[in-house]
Amino acid sequence: MEEVNSTFTSLEMNPLKSLDEWEDAVIERYPEPGVKAVEKTKEDYRNYDEPARDTVKEFYRLNHTYQTLDFVNQKRADFLKFDKKEMPVWKAFDFLNELVDDSDPDTDLDQFQHLLQTSEAIRADGHPDWMVLTGLMHDMGKVLCLFGEPQWAVVGDTFPVGCAYSDKIVYPEFFQQNPDYNDSKLNSKYGIYEKGCGLKNVHMSWGHDEYVYNMLKDYIPQEGLYMLRYHSFYAWHREGEYDYLLDDQDREMLKWVNLFNPYDLYSKTPIAPNWEELQPYYENLVKSYLPATLKF
Numbered sequence: 067m068e069e070v071n072s073t074f075t076s077l078e079m080n081p082l083k084s085l086d087e088w089e090d091a092v093i094e095r096y097p098e099p100g101v102k103a104v105e106k107t108k109e110d111y112r113n114y115d116e117p118a119r120d121t122v123k124e125f126y127r128l129n130h131t132y133q134t135l136d137f138v139n140q141k142r143a144d145f146l147k148f149d150k151k152e153m154p155v156w157k158a159f160d161f162l163n164e165l166v167d168d169s170d171p172d173t174d175l176d177q178f179q180h181l182l183q184t185s186e187a188i189r190a191d192g193h194p195d196w197m198v199l200t201g202l203m204h205d206m207g208k209v210l211c212l213f214g215e216p217q218w219a220v221v222g223d224t225f226p227v228g229c230a231y232s233d234k235i236v237y238p239e240f241f242q243q244n245p246d247y248n249d250s251k252l253n254s255k256y257g258i259y260e261k262g263c264g265l266k267n268v269h270m271s272w273g274h275d276e277y278v279y280n281m282l283k284d285y286i287p288q289e290g291l292y293m294l295r296y297h298s299f300y301a302w303h304r305e306g307e308y309d310y311l312l313d314d315q316d317r318e319m320l321k322w323v324n325l326f327n328p329y330d331l332y333s334k335t336p337i338a339p340n341w342e343e344l345q346p347y348y349e350n351l352v353k354s355y356l357p358a359t360l361k362f
């Protein structure tokens with residue numbers, strides 16, 4: 067881990083002022099139907115010193131340049147050992163909240179509030195309790211930042227590595243800087259994969275989705291696992307790309323990934339849910355699905 071990261075300058079590690087800057091850019095790209103995106107954008111960015119767009123673009127340049135198949139394999143080998151930390155679930159939320167956004171005086175609540183707003187919006191619509199839990203846990207993988215990982219290896223739209231990139235991925239031109247782009251074993255339509263092999267056999271770019279999926283894969287039903295693992299795979303669930311890699315299970319599960327996405331993107335409000343009132347419900351929910359401690 068240290069070896070890889072020491073090759074990056076601090077701006078290459080963290081071009082975004084906060085992880086939320088990436089998510090705000092996604093919402094701008096995929097605005098909630100019926101909500102005027104333009105007004106919101108002006109309002110949201112008024113207090114930044116420089117246009118947020120430039121930092122987001124730089125973030126994608128780094129993401130697309132450095133997320134190679136080798137990089138992904140290296141991160142999987144390191145982080146999927148889950149030998150870094152072990153803590154009770156509720157302590158893990160405190161840990162996640164150490165990721166603070168001191169750049170944006172206007173809007174942001176802490177990470178836990180985003181998780182709670184997502185899960186509460188799911189619960190309000192009467193979805194099953196495992197989906198509420200999925201909402202509560204879906205961004206826990208962002209703790210990767212607290213282990214010293216660069217932002218572009220934690221958040222960002224995810225995409226398959228080891229095969230040709232879809233040109234529907236945001237800023238596709240930056241892939242030309244990725245060494246895999248010129249590797250004939252990796253840059254064909256199927257690359258190292260076979261037609262219809264299923265996403266379970268496809269390596270995705272490394273980030274908080276794959277990490278939290280692996281963390282929770284023994285505890286949450288399949289539908290929820292797809293939500294965890296592919297919630298940032300916009301080229302698939304929003305753009306309909308990579309059909310040739312999918313198997314029947316992926317096609318079946320896509321509707322669940324699509325069901326989840328609006329709760330993630332559009333449940334943000336500046337008002338924090340009343341935690342005192344909600345606590346007993348959530349303590350019970352967490353207890354009924356998850357072990358006493360989580361491994362990181």
Ligand SMILES: [Fe+2]
Pocket residue numbers: 204205274297298
């Ligand atoms: Fe996320």
Ligand SMILES: [Fe+2]
Pocket residue numbers: 180204205330
């Ligand atoms: Fe999220």
